[in-house]
Amino acid sequence: MTPVRALPLEQLRQRTSEKWREYPADVLPLFVAETDFPLAPAITTALERAVRDGDTGYVASKTPLADAFAGFASRRYGWEPDPGRMRSTADVSMGIVEEAGAVVERVPLRDTDSGWELDIDGIRVALEHGARAVLLCNPHNPTGTVHSARSLAALADLAADHGAAVISDEIHAPLAQPDAGFTPFLTVSDVARAVGYAVVSASKAFNLAGLKCALMVTAADETTRLVRGLPVEVEWRTGQFGLLAAVAAFSEESDSWLDGLLVTLDENRRLITELLATHLPEARYREPDAGYLAWIDLTGLGWGENPSKRILREAKVALHFGPAFGAEGAGHVRLNFGTSPEIITEAITRIAALDAPRA
Numbered sequence: 001m002t003p004v005r006a007l008p009l010e011q012l013r014q015r016t017s018e019k020w021r022e023y024p025a026d027v028l029p030l031f032v033a034e035t036d037f038p039l040a041p042a043i044t045t046a047l048e049r050a051v052r053d054g055d056t057g058y059v060a061s062k063t064p065l066a067d068a069f070a071g072f073a074s075r076r077y078g079w080e081p082d083p084g085r086m087r088s089t090a091d092v093s094m095g096i097v098e099e100a101g102a103v104v105e106r107v108p109l110r111d112t113d114s115g116w117e118l119d120i121d122g123i124r125v126a127l128e129h130g131a132r133a134v135l136l137c138n139p140h141n142p143t144g145t146v147h148s149a150r151s152l153a154a155l156a157d158l159a160a161d162h163g164a165a166v167i168s169d170e171i172h173a174p175l176a177q178p179d180a181g182f183t184p185f186l187t188v189s190d191v192a193r194a195v196g197y198a199v200v201s202a203s204k205a206f207n208l209a210g211l212k213c214a215l216m217v218t219a220a221d222e223t224t225r226l227v228r229g230l231p232v233e234v235e236w237r238t239g240q241f242g243l244l245a246a247v248a249a250f251s252e253e254s255d256s257w258l259d260g261l262l263v264t265l266d267e268n269r270r271l272i273t274e275l276l277a278t279h280l281p282e283a284r285y286r287e288p289d290a291g292y293l294a295w296i297d298l299t300g301l302g303w304g305e306n307p308s309k310r311i312l313r314e315a316k317v318a319l320h321f322g323p324a325f326g327a328e329g330a331g332h333v334r335l336n337f338g339t340s341p342e343i344i345t346e347a348i349t350r351i352a353a354l355d356a357p358r359a
């Protein structure tokens with residue numbers, strides 16, 4: 001298998017997306033969840049063909065997307081979702097929480113000796129206080145946790161007991177490492193199929209966020225009816241390029257590219273363990289089960305509530321700041337390692353070189 005390697009820094013600096021335009025050129029951008037890899041060849045071919053033919057109109061009402069995702073889910077997760085129970089939209093965030101008029105009650109994961117876990121008791125309390133839906137992040141951002149099938153089944157039962165829905169954001173699922181045992185929520189039980197909605201996309205794994213395409217997937221008549229009943233505009237906002245790229249991403253042709261990417265991300269998550277042990281032994285970090293985001297606890301350094309400020313100012317490395325993910329993120333940073341080992345090494349070396357008062 002050929003590992004997928006990041007593009008050189010000079011080429012990346014030619015990009016015009018958020019990751020490469022938010023900060024000046026002396027900053028290493030390891031914040032927003034975009035990656036530094038070239039596109040999978042099947043995606044390049046599909047987009048080049050569309051540009052050549054001026055295939056830039058509205059998405060069609062009949063497309064191969066649902067079948068492509070069903071094939072991907074079957075090959076990668078052993079899940080056989082029904083293409084007739086899917087609808088596309090622009091992105092996973094569409095309609096989530098505040099935009100849909102909902103009030104958010106946060107229930108952080110529990111930090112246990114063996115990793116992070118869903119706080120089933122905390123979710124129960126929120127449901128008893130009237131929550132109508134659980135927004136599940138599966139795998140979880142920023143910790144990269146792949147939830148166990150057992151905890152997902154418990155969550156489904158709990159939601160059903162309270163008449164609540166579970167919306168499972170599975171945007172990072174294609175990036176679950178092969179040994180992590182990722183479980184799609186809708187495969188967990190009949191109860192999960194009755195209460196659950198999955199929202200999936202090729203955008204994180206294949207770096208397609210700007211092209212705008214995601215899928216809502218259901219597995220029961222009532223949930224399917226609800227998704228079908230959403231305004232037609234929800235589907236019309238799917239990007240044509242996003243759809244073409246997603247079909248190529250989910251095709252069998254892209255499987256070996258994705259396997260190669262997972263090899264690189266596995267190497268990178270281990271590299272971070274080594275670099276932190278050598279240069280920043282006060283940092284606490286668990287290798288994520290999925291994705292390219294490292295959640296690093298820097299409280300041991302005594303750099304305050306939001307260490308990313310000082311790191312940006314003095315080390316010229318842009319990270320996501322922990323408190324953005326909730327109060328429990330104080331003293332933490334999120335580092336995007338969807339890049340080259342050289343950039344990761346340079347970033348951690350720069351951070352470690354800060355003349356810091358050690359706690």
Ligand SMILES: Cc1ncc(COP(=O)(O)O)c(C=O)c1O
Pocket residue numbers: 033090091092093094137140141169171172201203209214
């Ligand atoms: C868990 C999760 N959900 C949703 C999103 C945003 O996805 P989209 O661009 O499809 O709205 C992100 C972006 O990183 C994410 O990590």
